[in-house]
Amino acid sequence: MEVTGSSRKDQDEAGVVGTEGGRRPTGVPTTPAAASPGGPLPGGPPDPEVPEKPTRRKFPAEYKRRILQEADRCTEPGQLGELLRREALYSSHLITWRKQRERGVLSGLAPQKRGRKPNPKVPLMQENQRLCREIEGLTSELKKAKTIIEVQKKLSEVLGIFLQGHSTSESEG
Numbered sequence: 001m002e003v004t005g006s007s008r009k010d011q012d013e014a015g016v017v018g019t020e021g022g023r024r025p026t027g028v029p030t031t032p033a034a035a036s037p038g039g040p041l042p043g044g045p046p047d048p049e050v051p052e053k054p055t056r057r058k059f060p061a062e063y064k065r066r067i068l069q070e071a072d073r074c075t076e077p078g079q080l081g082e083l084l085r086r087e088a089l090y091s092s093h094l095i096t097w098r099k100q101r102e103r104g105v106l107s108g109l110a111p112q113k114r115g116r117k118p119n120p121k122v123p124l125m126q127e128n129q130r131l132c133r134e135i136e137g138l139t140s141e142l143k144k145a146k147t148i149i150e151v152q153k154k155l156s157e158v159l160g161i162f163l164q165g166h167s168t169s170e171s172e173g
Contacts, residue, residue: 020120067083068097071094
């Protein structure tokens with residue numbers, strides 16, 4: 001099949017160059033100016049590397065407040081969907097943020113720490129455990145001291161040495 005000069009010219013004006021009458025591939029712009037602003041750079045393909053672990057998006061409280069205010073102003077059909085697409089959000093984000101706003105503006109929209117919540121009783125429990133260990137140590141020291149004192153008493157009785165604070169029946173008589 002031979003391409004005539006007029007059809008080649010028509011194809012060049014349409015922006016399809018070098019395809020010899022074939023269709024333009026979908027998603028490939030014919031000129032760098034036609035590239036989408038969020039798409040890959042005209043110089044090369046996008047980076048195919050996928051991060052090993054995806055990172056969770058975190059939204060600051062001011063951003064949440066602003067988006068909720070914009071969402072509350074949406075009255076026409078399709079405006080809310082446009083807002084969500086523009087900001088790359090899901091409707092579940094709005095639901096969650098509205099619930100947080102109802103619970104309290106400052107506490108609900110403040111960034112929350114993930115994981116186990118701190119137990120308010122834990123410091124008291126730790127202090128209690130520390131004191132119990134201290135009591136056990138002091139009790140064992142007291143037992144040792146009492147044992148040493150008893151041994152000293154028995155030794156002094158055996159050697160016949162009388163202690164000043166203690167009197168025996170032999171010394172009284």
